Amino acid sequence: MNGWLLAIAQTLFMAALAPLLAGWIKWLKCRLQSRSGPPLWQPYRDLMRLFGKQVLLAESASPIFRLAPYVVFSVTALAGSVIPMLAVGLPTSALADAIVLVGFFALGRFFLALAGMDVGTAFGGMGSSREMTIASLAEPAMLLGVFTLAMTVRSTNLSTMVSFLLVSEFQIYPSFVFAAMGLVLVAVAETGRIPVDNPATHLELTMIHEAMILEYTGRHLALMEWAAMLKLLIYMVLLTNLFCPWGLAQDLRLAPLALGLVSVMAKLLVLGIALALAETGLAKMRLFRVPQYLGLAFILCLLGMLSHVVLEMN
Amino acid sequence: MVALQLALVMIVAALASGFVPALVCPRRPVWIKALAFPLLGLAGLAGIASGALALLGGQSGDLQLPFGLPWLHSLVHLDALAGFFLLVVGLVTLVAAVYAPAYVREYAAGPQPLLPLTLFTGPFIAGMALVLLAADAFTFLVGWETMTLAGYFLVAYQHQHTANRDAAYVYLLMSQVCGVFILLACGVLAAFGGGFDFAGMRAAQLSPAWASLTFVLVFFGFGIKAGLVPLHVWLPQAHPAAPSYISALMSGVMLKVAVYGFIRFSYDLLGTISWQWGALTLFFGCLSALLGVLYALMQHDLKRLLAYHSVENIGIIFIGLGLSLVFAGTGHPALASLGLIAALYHCLNHALFKSLLFFGAGVVLQQTQAHDLEKMGGLIRRMPVTATCFLVGCISISALPPFNGFVSEWLTFQTALQGPVLRNNILGALIPVAAAVLALTGALAAACFVKVYGVIFLGLPRSTQAAKAVETSTGPQLGQIFLALLCLLFGIFPTATVAQLAKIAGQFFPDAMPQLTAQGWLWLTPISPEIASYSAPLVLFGLALAWLLVWLWLHPRRRRQPVSLVSPWDCGFGPLNARMQYTASAFAMPIRRIFAPVWPMHGGYQPPSAADPGGRYQLHIGDWAWSKFYQPLGRLISAMARRLAIIQGGNIRAYLAYSFFTLIVLLLVVSL
Numbered sequence: 001m002n003g004w005l006l007a008i009a010q011t012l013f014m015a016a017l018a019p020l021l022a023g024w025i026k027w028l029k030c031r032l033q034s035r036s037g038p039p040l041w042q043p044y045r046d047l048m049r050l051f052g053k054q055v056l057l058a059e060s061a062s063p064i065f066r067l068a069p070y071v072v073f074s075v076t077a078l079a080g081s082v083i084p085m086l087a088v089g090l091p092t093s094a095l096a097d098a099i100v101l102v103g104f105f106a107l108g109r110f111f112l113a114l115a116g117m118d119v120g121t122a123f124g125g126m127g128s129s130r131e132m133t134i135a136s137l138a139e140p141a142m143l144l145g146v147f148t149l150a151m152t153v154r155s156t157n158l159s160t161m162v163s164f165l166l167v168s169e170f171q172i173y174p175s176f177v178f179a180a181m182g183l184v185l186v187a188v189a190e191t192g193r194i195p196v197d198n199p200a201t202h203l204e205l206t207m208i209h210e211a212m213i214l215e216y217t218g219r220h221l222a223l224m225e226w227a228a229m230l231k232l233l234i235y236m237v238l239l240t241n242l243f244c245p246w247g248l249a250q251d252l253r254l255a256p257l258a259l260g261l262v263s264v265m266a267k268l269l270v271l272g273i274a275l276a277l278a279e280t281g282l283a284k285m286r287l288f289r290v291p292q293y294l295g296l297a298f299i300l301c302l303l304g305m306l307s308h309v310v311l312e313m314n
Numbered sequence: 315m316v317a318l319q320l321a322l323v324m325i326v327a328a329l330a331s332g333f334v335p336a337l338v339c340p341r342r343p344v345w346i347k348a349l350a351f352p353l354l355g356l357a358g359l360a361g362i363a364s365g366a367l368a369l370l371g372g373q374s375g376d377l378q379l380p381f382g383l384p385w386l387h388s389l390v391h392l393d394a395l396a397g398f399f400l401l402v403v404g405l406v407t408l409v410a411a412v413y414a415p416a417y418v419r420e421y422a423a424g425p426q427p428l429l430p431l432t433l434f435t436g437p438f439i440a441g442m443a444l445v446l447l448a449a450d451a452f453t454f455l456v457g458w459e460t461m462t463l464a465g466y467f468l469v470a471y472q473h474q475h476t477a478n479r480d481a482a483y484v485y486l487l488m489s490q491v492c493g494v495f496i497l498l499a500c501g502v503l504a505a506f507g508g509g510f511d512f513a514g515m516r517a518a519q520l521s522p523a524w525a526s527l528t529f530v531l532v533f534f535g536f537g538i539k540a541g542l543v544p545l546h547v548w549l550p551q552a553h554p555a556a557p558s559y560i561s562a563l564m565s566g567v568m569l570k571v572a573v574y575g576f577i578r579f580s581y582d583l584l585g586t587i588s589w590q591w592g593a594l595t596l597f598f599g600c601l602s603a604l605l606g607v608l609y610a611l612m613q614h615d616l617k618r619l620l621a622y623h624s625v626e627n628i629g630i631i632f633i634g635l636g637l638s639l640v641f642a643g644t645g646h647p648a649l650a651s652l653g654l655i656a657a658l659y660h661c662l663n664h665a666l667f668k669s670l671l672f673f674g675a676g677v678v679l680q681q682t683q684a685h686d687l688e689k690m691g692g693l694i695r696r697m698p699v700t701a702t703c704f705l706v707g708c709i710s711i712s713a714l715p716p717f718n719g720f721v722s723e724w725l726t727f728q729t730a731l732q733g734p735v736l737r738n739n740i741l742g743a744l745i746p747v748a749a750a751v752l753a754l755t756g757a758l759a760a761a762c763f764v765k766v767y768g769v770i771f772l773g774l775p776r777s778t779q780a781a782k783a784v785e786t787s788t789g790p791q792l793g794q795i796f797l798a799l800l801c802l803l804f805g806i807f808p809t810a811t812v813a814q815l816a817k818i819a820g821q822f823f824p825d826a827m828p829q830l831t832a833q834g835w836l837w838l839t840p841i842s843p844e845i846a847s848y849s850a851p852l853v854l855f856g857l858a859l860a861w862l863l864v865w866l867w868l869h870p871r872r873r874r875q876p877v878s879l880v881s882p883w884d885c886g887f888g889p890l891n892a893r894m895q896y897t898a899s900a901f902a903m904p905i906r907r908i909f910a911p912v913w914p915m916h917g918g919y920q921p922p923s924a925a926d927p928g929g930r931y932q933l934h935i936g937d938w939a940w941s942k943f944y945q946p947l948g949r950l951i952s953a954m955a956r957r958l959a960i961i962q963g964g965n966i967r968a969y970l971a972y973s974f975f976t977l978i979v980l981l982l983v984v985s986l
Contacts, residue, residue: 121895
């Protein structure tokens with residue numbers, strides 16, 4: 001029972017933390033670009049402002065349009081609950097393994113893309129088309145990366161996967177190295193960051209995620225934005241805990257949990273700096289260069305799998 | 315025994331639904347409807363009851379039918395495998411019988427009489443049931459050919475369109491080719507087994523070479539009927555040509571009968587499985603899944619798109635079967651039965667969601683009078699029930715949790731991930747690549763169904779018919795709601811289903827049951843809970859909980875500030891119109907550009923001319939299998955036929971000489 005309560009608490013904590021991470025990255029990027037930058041809690045203010053605003057709905061919008069923000073947010077929150085963030089061995093990680101996690105994101109994206117096509121404006125359809133195209137290339141790459149890890153760990157259960165490095169003696173697995181590189185590339189594409197998509201732009205030629213939610217207002221928009229922040233947090237937590245799980249609590253006592261909290265915050269801080277640096281240093285690529293980028297991710301994950309078969313099986 | 319008798323009731327009722335109206339009241343459409351469809355529904359009910367008794371109750375039975383030749387009895391046998399497929403056939407038949415009466419109203423004013431449709435639907439169902447029950451090669455082939463020939467007349471029903479006549483001809487041709495393959499496979503088994511009954515064939519001692527030859531015959535025989543790439547071309551032509559509920563029966567059920575035949579012959583009759591068969595099946599399964607979905611993405615005809623998705627889903631089923639055969643051939647019976655369970659589960663799921671989508675497509679097509687996606691739009695407001703059910707179908711076929719399509723794909727993934735136990739590096743590395751192909755297929759299918767749903771049901775109507783569409787009547791609505799509920803149910807309670815399917819796998823791998831449901835009804839654990847688990851009921855509960863929390867939090871604001879409707883922002887250029895929306899072609903364009911070598915495309919921009927002052931842009935997307943496989947083969951056969959035609963001089967003396975020399979040669983052969 002404690003485990004279930006902790007899982008719910010962890011999910012709420014993730015939802016509360018997500019805007020802070022977004023604020024941190026935004027602030028860092030501004031500093032790196034020699035601007036003063038908004039305060040760290042600006043995303044909270046934005047969300048509260050949006051939640052307080054009236055919803056304006058297009059006349060041509062269908063119930064799908066009103067349903068989508070709730071579906072997208074609930075699915076993302078559920079995805080957050082199955083991730084081992086502070087401790088391994090939470091009962092929720094048995095609910096859904098890594099493949100189901102990919103399925104959750106796919107379900108959220110399905111509704112997001114439908115919502116984009118709903119109102120009948122040109123931008124929404126464009127965003128949906130691009131999003132689904134990129135996702136259809138990113139998802140196999142991500143699953144291949146997950147499979148590579150799963151073959152080494154002999155499990156797709158996220159807790160088991162995370163605790164593999166934690167409990168076994170330290171050693172560098174070539175398959176993990178390749179899979180890590182591949183999954184980082186995929187995570188950048190899936191969370192809509194530079195160089196695949198630019199979360200800060202509203203220029204029609206470049207936007208993907210923003211194009212789909214262009215018609216949203218008020219609390220619907222707030223839910224969509226919040227879900228996007230949460231998704232970024234989930235991917236970052238997943239990456240750090242899969243490949244650098246040290247510090248995670250292995251049981252549910254207070255002291256290890258506190259240590260787990262501190263370590264995961266420190267890791268997110270560092271990963272946020274890395275993301276801000278990458279986003280400042282890189283330019284957004286053309287849409288039709290993205291397949292090559294994701295192809296690279298796919299090849300890296302495939303190399304990881306082959307190196308597992310060739311080097312690690314015996 | 316009751317189960318078997320019910321199955322015979324199904325056959326008799328289905329035949330009666332075909333022939334009774336034709337004999338009693340051939341000229342009165344109202345009476346035909348009143349007789350044929352209730353009888354069809356009865357056949358469906360009997361099929362469900364019989365299948366449920368055989369599968370859930372574990373009943374089995376043997377019977378000798380009172381026809382057949384004195385030395386060649388017609389035998390039927392019902393076991394769990396046949397029972398499962400009988401259940402699937404019964405379910406879709408029942409829904410079709412509920413759906414059809416309102417649907418065929420369209421044909422009352424049309425050029426065709428109603429009678430041929432009901433006359434051939436009955437034998438079509440009866441043939442499928444007979445295939446499932448048959449326990450000897452003759453009964454099997456009689457059932458098979460009844461199904462095939464009745465199917466031909468159903469495809470050719472609207473024969474005033476040239477495209478339908480061509481589709482029916484190609485269908486018949488390919489069906490006969492696959493009939494020949496199956497006949498040869500039966501012949502090999504009967505020759506070694508000493509009899510045409512399945513018991514004798516099962517006992518046949520085949521050398522590995524003969525066994526593999528038989529497997530190849532079986533694979534291509536049933537593979538043509540199931541629509542595996544590159545043999546699939548008849549399928550996307552034939553299935554859309556038939557009326558929509560027949561398309562649902564063909565895509566949802568007839569393909570499953572081919573899968574049943576493949577399982578019956580390779581697992582049951584051939585017996586000793588070698589892993590190379592699995593590799594062959596896996597390869598063609600991957601090819602079909604990937605090419606099926608890529609071709610589907612480029613289609614604008616709704617029913618043709620759905621037919622290509624049948625090719626994709628058959629590919630997914632064969633990936634499961636291929637994995638199962640590989641594991642069976644390398645001595646891992648528990649994993650083999652896991653793969654088989656995944657494949658069977660996908661058979662059930664595909665039957666449910668594909669027939670749901672075809673039923674929905676039928677309603678949409680009737681209301682909009684168009685097959686072309688580009689003429690639809692905004693239907694969710696005109697027909698909310700159909701739109702909701704269609705959405706369930708789209709989510710299910712895109713393999714998204716918590717619906718049913720996801721469960722079977724997840725089980726297939728889990729089977730594939732056990733590849734490393736093979737201790738064979740190449741095979742062990744290739745199997746996860748098959749899993750990656752499956753992942754790509756699933757993601758592309760989701761993209762395709764966002765396109766389908768977005769273009770048909772969302773946005774603004776793209777034609778006047780679409781703007782005037784109305785919701786369909788009660789019967790079709792009920793049928794769709796029933797199937798949509800089943801899609802959700804089989805997604806939420808997979809453990810109950812899997813426990814039943816494990817019985818079928820237990821028929822072939824008796825001493826190696828996977829521990830799928832060892833952790834209780836909440837948890838699906840393919841190998842063990844540490845390795846992987848999925849709990850669909852808890853996932854649904856979690857989703858509902860998150861939703862509830864958000865809703866409770868936002869509810870006070872909703873009360874305070876109701877949503878106000880405004881017109882969407884149009885950048886100040888005047889009102890938005892339907893032509894500003896993304897079209898289906900535009901939606902699929904990035905994918906078309908990325909995977910360009912997959913399709914033979916021609917066309918392009920033609921500069922302005924007198925006929926088209928504004929210029930014209932055309933794009934035709936074909937099918938490589940047609941231009942590179944079917945057409946060369948057809949040309950080869952025509953050329954050979956022309957050569958042979960030399961002996962047909964039209965001279966009666968020459969023909970008499972042929973007969974004479976044939977007689978002499980035969981006498982020589984006999985005397986030797």
